Amino acid sequence: MSCPSCHAKLVCTHRWFYWPLMILGCCILGVPLAILGAKYGVTGAMVGWFIGAFGFGIPFDRFLEMRFSVLTIRRDETSNKPAISEVQ
DSSP, X not given: OBOTTTOOXXXXXXXXXXXXXXXXXXXXXXXXXXXXXXXXXXXXXHHHHHHHHHHHHHHHHHHHHHHHOEEEEOOSTTOOOOOHHHHO
């Protein structure tokens, strides 16, 4: 992604606890719906888990991204950062 004001290329990295929290977040609603869907067999349990995991996982992922992501500037020769003479 690039910065809207200076057009510098940004790289987003996650902290160490991002993936464990993401898995826990998907299981919060995925497991109960999988248990409810289990009365329809394995297919019902899988569908219930996917619906619950995506229904709660996507908003939870946005929350984690906004809250705990670390943005750094990518240093390479293809950056669109304007030169000093262009800014003045």
